[in-house]
Amino acid sequence: MVRVIGFLVGLVFAGVLLISLISGVATNLSSPPAPLASEEFHKHPKPLRLASDGPFGKFDKAQLQRGFQVYSEVCSACHSLKLVSFRDLKELGYTDAEVKKIASDWKTQVPSINPETGEAAGRKALPSDNFPSPFANETAARAANNNALPPDLSLITKAREGGAAYVYSLITGYQPQPAELLKKFPDAKTPQGLHYNPYFANLNIAMPPPLTTAGQVTFADGSPSTVDGMAKDVAAFLAWTAEPNLESRHAAGVSVTIFLLLASILGYLAYRQIWHDAKRVVRVTGPLEAENQAKSRSAKAKQGVAG
Amino acid sequence: MATKAQSAEGPESTETGGDGVRRRDFLNVAAVSFAGVGAVAAIAPLLVQMAPSADVLALATTEIDISKVQPGQGIKTQWRKQPVFVRNLTPKEIAEADAVAVDSLRDPETLAQRTKAGHKNWLITLGVCTHLGCVPLGIGEGENKGPFGGYFCPCHGSMYDTAARIRQGPAPKNLVVPDYAFSTPTMVTIGAKG
Amino acid sequence: MSFSWAKPYEPKHPVMKWVDERLPLPRVVYGAIGGGYPVPRNLNYWWNFGVLAGIFLTIQIVTGIVLAMHYYATTDGAFNSVNQLIMRDVNAGWLLRYAHMNGASFFFIATYIHIFRGLYYGSYKAPRELVWMLGLVIYLLMMATAFMGYVLPWGQMSYWGAQVITGFFSAFPVIGEPLRVFILGGYAPDEAALTRFFSLHYLLPFVIAGVVILHIWALHIPGSSNPTGVDVKDEKDTLPFHPFYTAKDGWFAAAFLLVYCVVTFYAPNYLGHPDNYIPANPLATPAEIVPEWYFWPFYAILRSFTFDFILPAKLWGVLAMFSSILLLFFLPWIDKSPVRSGSYRPVFKRFFWLLVVDVLVLGWCGGGAPTPFRAALGQISAAYYFLHFLVILPLVSRFETTLPLPNSISESVLHGEAAEAAPAGQGNTRGGSVATATAH
Numbered sequence: 037m038v039r040v041i042g043f044l045v046g047l048v049f050a051g052v053l054l055i056s057l058i059s060g061v062a063t064n065l066s067s068p069p070a071p072l073a074s075e076e077f078h079k080h081p082k083p084l085r086l087a088s089d090g091p092f093g094k095f096d097k098a099q100l101q102r103g104f105q106v107y108s109e110v111c112s113a114c115h116s117l118k119l120v121s122f123r124d125l126k127e128l129g130y131t132d133a134e135v136k137k138i139a140s141d142w143k144t145q146v147p148s149i150n151p152e153t154g155e156a157a158g159r160k161a162l163p164s165d166n167f168p169s170p171f172a173n174e175t176a177a178r179a180a181n182n183n184a185l186p187p188d189l190s191l192i193t194k195a196r197e198g199g200a201a202y203v204y205s206l207i208t209g210y211q212p213q214p215a216e217l218l219k220k221f222p223d224a225k226t227p228q229g230l231h232y233n234p235y236f237a238n239l240n241i242a243m244p245p246p247l248t249t250a251g252q253v254t255f256a257d258g259s260p261s262t263v264d265g266m267a268k269d270v271a272a273f274l275a276w277t278a279e280p281n282l283e284s285r286h287a288a289g290v291s292v293t294i295f296l297l298l299a300s301i302l303g304y305l306a307y308r309q310i311w312h313d314a315k316r317v318v319r320v321t322g323p324l325e326a327e328n329q330a331k332s333r334s335a336k337a338k339q340g341v342a343g
Numbered sequence: 344m345a346t347k348a349q350s351a352e353g354p355e356s357t358e359t360g361g362d363g364v365r366r367r368d369f370l371n372v373a374a375v376s377f378a379g380v381g382a383v384a385a386i387a388p389l390l391v392q393m394a395p396s397a398d399v400l401a402l403a404t405t406e407i408d409i410s411k412v413q414p415g416q417g418i419k420t421q422w423r424k425q426p427v428f429v430r431n432l433t434p435k436e437i438a439e440a441d442a443v444a445v446d447s448l449r450d451p452e453t454l455a456q457r458t459k460a461g462h463k464n465w466l467i468t469l470g471v472c473t474h475l476g477c478v479p480l481g482i483g484e485g486e487n488k489g490p491f492g493g494y495f496c497p498c499h500g501s502m503y504d505t506a507a508r509i510r511q512g513p514a515p516k517n518l519v520v521p522d523y524a525f526s527t528p529t530m531v532t533i534g535a536k537g
Numbered sequence: 538m539s540f541s542w543a544k545p546y547e548p549k550h551p552v553m554k555w556v557d558e559r560l561p562l563p564r565v566v567y568g569a570i571g572g573g574y575p576v577p578r579n580l581n582y583w584w585n586f587g588v589l590a591g592i593f594l595t596i597q598i599v600t601g602i603v604l605a606m607h608y609y610a611t612t613d614g615a616f617n618s619v620n621q622l623i624m625r626d627v628n629a630g631w632l633l634r635y636a637h638m639n640g641a642s643f644f645f646i647a648t649y650i651h652i653f654r655g656l657y658y659g660s661y662k663a664p665r666e667l668v669w670m671l672g673l674v675i676y677l678l679m680m681a682t683a684f685m686g687y688v689l690p691w692g693q694m695s696y697w698g699a700q701v702i703t704g705f706f707s708a709f710p711v712i713g714e715p716l717r718v719f720i721l722g723g724y725a726p727d728e729a730a731l732t733r734f735f736s737l738h739y740l741l742p743f744v745i746a747g748v749v750i751l752h753i754w755a756l757h758i759p760g761s762s763n764p765t766g767v768d769v770k771d772e773k774d775t776l777p778f779h780p781f782y783t784a785k786d787g788w789f790a791a792a793f794l795l796v797y798c799v800v801t802f803y804a805p806n807y808l809g810h811p812d813n814y815i816p817a818n819p820l821a822t823p824a825e826i827v828p829e830w831y832f833w834p835f836y837a838i839l840r841s842f843t844f845d846f847i848l849p850a851k852l853w854g855v856l857a858m859f860s861s862i863l864l865l866f867f868l869p870w871i872d873k874s875p876v877r878s879g880s881y882r883p884v885f886k887r888f889f890w891l892l893v894v895d896v897l898v899l900g901w902c903g904g905g906a907p908t909p910f911r912a913a914l915g916q917i918s919a920a921y922y923f924l925h926f927l928v929i930l931p932l933v934s935r936f937e938t939t940l941p942l943p944n945s946i947s948e949s950v951l952h953g954e955a956a957e958a959a960p961a962g963q964g965n966t967r968g969g970s971v972a973t974a975t976a977h
Contacts (some may be wrong), residue, residue, distance in 0.1 A: 038870040039931045045864075046927025049857055050920040056844040057916040064909045091803045119621040123401050164401035166621075187815070191620060194806060195814035237824065278814075281624070281631040288632065289802025295384075296795035299377050303788025306374035310784045314578060314776055371780070378787065388629035389603050396607070397626040 073224035077217050079234040081198035081205040086272050094283050095276055097129045102255050103273025104128060106266050109253050110246050111189065112144075114181060116169035119190035120277050123163045127280060135163050144168040182229050184242030193271070193278040202235065204271040208264060209235040210245040404534035406526065409465065417482040419470060422521065422533040426470030428482045428494070429531070432505060437463060439492060440506035450517045454506040457520050467531065468507045468518035472496040479503065479518075494518065540575045540760065542772040543568065569757060575775035576782055577763035579950045583658070584761065585789045586651040591749060592790055593644035598742050600637040601686075608689065610735040612728050615691035616816045635805040641683055642808045643797045645831035648676065656868075657889050659766055659877030664759045666869040671752040673865055675745055680832070682741040685734040687829060688726070692813030697826045699726040699734075705839075708855040725819060765949045766877025767942055774946035825906045834896050834922075835861060837903030841919040843912070857919070864926050871926065874934035881940040885933050888925060895921045 087096035104125070107117070122139040130138065145158025146168045161168060169188075171177035177185050193199040213232040218225060226232045230240040247263045247270075255261055276282075405422045409429055412418055417430035432440075440454040458465060470478050474496065480486040481494035481503075489495030491504035491511075501512030508517040523533045546564035548554040557563040567573040607627050609618040623630035652672070655661055661669035684702060688695045703726065706717040722729030760769060769775055776782070800807065808830055812823045828836055835858050842853035864871075879886045895918050902915035943949035 038867050042864065042867060042871055042927040043931060045860065046923045049860070049923040050928075052844070052846050052853055053841055053916045053920040053923075055846055056842055056850070057913055057920075059844045060909070060912055060916070069909065119617065119625070121398070121401070121625075123397075124625070162406075164398070191814040195811050197811055285631065285635075285802055285805075289798065292798045292802060293795065295381055296791055296798055299374075299381060300788055300791040300795055302370070302374040302377050303784070303791050306370045307784040307788045309370050310780050314781060371784075374784075374787070378791070388632050389599065391628045392603055392630060392633060393606065394628050396622065396628060396630070398622065399626075 073217055073221040074238045076220075077214070077234055077239060078237065079205070079209070081201040081235060082208075084201035084204045084268065084271060086200055086268075086275060088272070088275055088279075088282055091286060091289065093286065096272065098257060098259075099269050099272045100128045100276050101130075102253075102257070102259060102261075102266075103269035103271070103276075105255060106247075106253050106270040107189070107273055108138075108142075111270065112167075112170060114170060114177075114186040114243075116171075116186075116188045117167040117190050117277060118169060118188050119166065121164065121166045122161060124280060128276075132163075139163050139165065142168065144170050147172070182242060186243065189274055189277065191278045193275045195278075200271040200275040203274055204267050205235040206233060206241075207245075207247055207267040207270070209233045404532050407531045407533060408529060409531055410529035414464065416484070419482050422469075426478050427521070427533060428466075428468050428470045428507070428518070430466040430468075430482065430507075432464045432466055434464075436492065436505040440504060440508075443504065443506075443508075448517075449509050449515065452506070452508060452517055457506055457508075457517070459523075459525065462525060465531070466505075466507060467523055467533065468520050471519070472498065472501055472514055473509065473516040473518065474499055474501050474512070474514035540769065540772075540775065542775075543575050544573045544777065546571075546573055569753065569778075570783070571779045572777040574757065574760075574778040575769070575772070576761050576778050577769055577774055577946050578776045578781075579763050579765065579946050580761065580782070580785075581764050582789060583650070583654040583764075585786055585793075586647045586654060588786045589647040589790060589793055590644060590651055592794075593640055593647055594742065594745060594749065596640045597637060597644060598746070600633050600640060601739070601742065604633055604637055605735075605739060608735070610689070610732045612691060612731055612817070615689060615731060619690045620814070632801075635801050639797065639801045639805060639808065641686065642829070642831065643793075643800075644679070645683070647793070648679065649831075652676070653893065656892070657879040657886075658762060658764060659872070659874075659879070660762050661868045662872070662874075662877050663869065665756065665762065668752060668755045669869060670866055671748055671755060673862065675748050675752060677862065678741055678745045678748065682738055682745065683829065683831065685738040685741075687813075688731065688734050689738065690813060691731065691817045693815040693817055693821075693823050694810050694813040694826070694828075696726055696817035696819065697823060698828055699730060701826055702828075703730075705855045705858075708849070708852040710852070762877065763946055764878060764880060765943055765946060766881065767944075767946055767949065770945045827904055830900065830904060833901075833903030834899035835903070837899040837915040838919045838922065840903070840907055840912070841916040843916075857923070861922060864923075868926070868930075872930045872934045874937065874939070876939040876942065881942055882933075882937060883940065884937045885930075888929055888933060891921070892925050895925065 087094060087099065107115075122135055122142075125135050125138060126132070139161040142161045146161050146165050148157055148159040149155065150157040169177075171180060174185060187195075193203060196202045198205070210231055210233050213226050224239070226240045230242055231244055232239060233241045247266050250260075250262045252263075253261050253266055259265075279285075402423065405420075407418075407420050407422075407427075407429060409418075409431070412429060412431045414431045414433045415436075417428055420427050420429060437454060445451045445453055454466075455463065457468075470482065472479050475498065477496050477498040479494040479496040479501070481488040487495045487497075489502040491502050493503040493505045493507055493510075495502055496512065496514070499513050501514035502510050503514075503518060504510050506517075509515070521533055522536050523531050524535045526532050526535075546557065546567040548557055548563060553563050564573075604623060607618060607623050607630065609615055609622075619634065623634050625631070627633075655669060655672070684698070688699045699721075703717050703721055706720060707713040709716065718724060720730075721727070722733060760775075763769075810827060810829075815823075827833070838861055839854040839858045842850045842857060844850055846853070848856075874882065874885070876882055879889055898914060899918045899922065902911045902918060905911055907915070
């Protein structure tokens with residue numbers, strides 16, 4: 037009974053799927069889905085090698101400091117870093133005093149109240165504060181950016197396919213729209229107010245190119261600043277903001293991996309030892325011996341008895 | 344995995360040579376102990392996560408600006424989520440505190456012991472009554488300072504003097520003086536060892 | 538437990554004796570996983586995955602309880618509590634979070650291998666039908682738990698995944714939409730949904746643990762099956778669970794945990810989706826909404842129904858998706874071949890591997906955007922899935938010719954070890970013949 041109903045149910049589902057398949061294929065053949073400009077002209081991120089790559093990667097603190105400088109001088113005008121606290125900057129190699137100064141000098145104030153009147157006011161940031169957002173809220177951010185919302189950058193390298201390489205490619209990927217695209221997809225001309233960037237998913241991004249000239253940021257340590265270098269540095273910095281515990285994680289991973297490798301090997305040896313004689317205990321003599329079994333089978337076959 | 348904790352009983356119904364047993368047991372014991380060490384090590388993060396997290400520790404110290412507190416005034420502020428009284432004692436209040444015989448106090452302390460050298464007028468204490476934890480009155484303008492001119496706890500009537508020492512009432516100890524340090528003459532870092 | 542030669546519990550230590558006389562837990566443990574539980578001696582490594590699933594249940598419960606000490610179940614606070622508090626500020630918080638996140642994936646990996654072992658070796662057949670069905674109950678509870686857990690970080694995928702999955706219920710006519718609103722406690726996933734999902738996510742693993750105990754209890758009545766599918770006849774067919782299978786499970790668990798730790802420490806986000814690192818935004822749908830990888834085959838089945846045939850396509854999809862798991866409950870009655878193990882069922886074996894490929898293909902189809910090719914492949918694979926269980930299996934089990942079974946487990950063990958076995962008469966011999974078993 038169960039089998040009969042099951043049989044029918046199975047045929048019904050398979051049948052409906054077949055209908056869906058046929059209708060789907062028919063639709064695709066008669067009116068194939070229009071190719072999208074973004075499918076054809078979207079580029080995968082350029083490869084980016086960072087010091088933190090790989091299972092033994094470590095952050096290059098000098099690079100992180102340069103990247104932080106790029107963030108604070110260029111990106112922080114529009115992009116918040118809400119999940120990072122000023123005190124976290126100590127991991128980059130800054131001293132307590134430097135961190136305190138960075139916090140109190142930060143151009144955006146932390147929302148607070150006037151202690152005398154109780155009205156909304158700002159106050160200077162303390163090291164224990166998180167980076168204050170450049171805009172009070174999403175509405176203000178959109179109003180200031182042509183209805184586009186500059187995303188928070190704390191986790192951006194984990195929130196985008198391609199990670200730090202994507203960020204680097206995006207920042208350096210601005211280019212004029214190729215003539216080929218315009219010829220094939222005349223409707224896909226970059227709208228006013230947007231910028232063509234093939235590394236962006238739908239090719240047209242609201243952010244204007246943030247890094248345009250060499251020397252845009254003068255690095256505190258005197259390193260030369262090229263657009264490419266600055267982009268790499270800020271990508272490395274954002275890789276740190278997303279994964280500040282990367283180095284501890286890798287280090288712990290080494291101990292745990294070695295431990296478990298040894299535990300597996302020890303365990304395997306103990307297992308082999310315990311089982312060493314287990315299967316040999318059974319000794320066969322008599323009817324179950326292979327030779328006798330073969331004899332019995334051929335005898336049965338002769339007699340026509342099912343074996 | 345309760346069985347891992349049990350000692351490995353010898354394998355069943357197998358050959359046992361004299362030496363074989365010891366070698367067998369050693370490997371088993373080694374494997375089980377190794378696993379045990381791992382299990383204990385795995386417990387470490389589970390316990391460590393209960394310790395105060397970095398954001399809480401970051402608030403272990405608080406900087407207070409005392410530039411606006413005039414002599415005779417006090418402010419109520421916060422440190423580690425608890426009330427703190429910062430009081431600028433007048434010379435009269437300092438004299439009153441020094442005049443008290445220390446031995447007669449329930450919790451003997453001089454004003455000098457409760458303040459920093461060169462800043463004897465700055466009395467910084469927790470605003471938590473040492474009886475059962477209420478916030479005493481007396482720090483604000485017009486609040487009842489009690490008969491000893493310091494603080495008065497309305498819950499059960501503990502009365503503190505101008506050095507915030509317990510004089511009368513059920514509280515056993517003087518108001519707690521936290522660790523603090525003057526980073527500048529007008530900025531105090533509470534929680535920092537001075 | 539049900540074998541006459543199972544060793545009874547004889548506590549040697551006076552303390553154990555004292556406890557056992559007052560609370561018979563020691564003898565229960567001894568009889569379940571100690572020296573007192575006879576297990577077929579010919580189990581292969583496919584039998585290790587049940588215990589592994591249990592280990593990961595424990596890992597999830599322990600890391601989960603500890604994470605719950607820091608998590609805020611509010612729409613404002615959830616994302617930050619996970620991505621700032623836990624990942625950055627809580628001591629070892631990042632480790633606990635990544636362990637919990639990847640623990641879920643490895644729990645499903647172990648469980649899927651465990652399930653497919655059952656399918657191949659006929660573990661679902663009599664007398665273990667209830668073991669199988671309890672296992673499916675565990676699987677359903679796991680799916681619910683995992684779904685709710687994924688909502689908790691309140692990222693984009695959390696929110697939209699909740700939106701889509703609770704949207705299934707609205708497919709049902711009349712009661713659908715009210716049911717959906719009831720489950721969510723609102724018209725869209727919001728505060729009410731988040732807090733109740735947190736509560737239930739905390740609760741269900743303990744329900745799973747309870748059902749696991751029933752699952753093991755039911756198993757221990759007939760005892761474990763084995764790769765030949767032939768019943769245990771006598772003592773020579775078995776070995777006590779401890780130390781033989783504790784050792785085997787132990788080392789393999791260490792190796793499996795090694796793989797788990799390599800992923801957790803070196804590629805913790807590989808199995809996840811980047812969009813869940815974007816805070817939930819009810820006004821912006823992500824480019825593609827996909828569930829976690831362990832749901833991909835079901836997602837593919839759901840999306841495969843695109844044509845309104847009598848019923849709306851959406852309803853077909855939901856019905857098919859639920860049916861794809863529910864039909865497994867009936868498997869013991871769909872496949873009634875008296876031969877359990879796929880090793881002795883050559884036709885069945887081929888279809889089994891076809892099923893494995895089919896499920897993998899379904900997974901691939903469900904994990905990406907429905908391009909015309911993926912959609913078509915998904916439809917074909919989904920059709921095969923239903924045909925396999927509901928049409929092919931009953932026919933195969935009825936008409937197949939099976940290979941002859943070994944007379945007993947010991948015999949099969951010997952046939953395999955023939956090359957290894959020392960010449961007769963050497964070493965320890967019990968003397969005489971192995972108990973002759975009647976042909977199965």
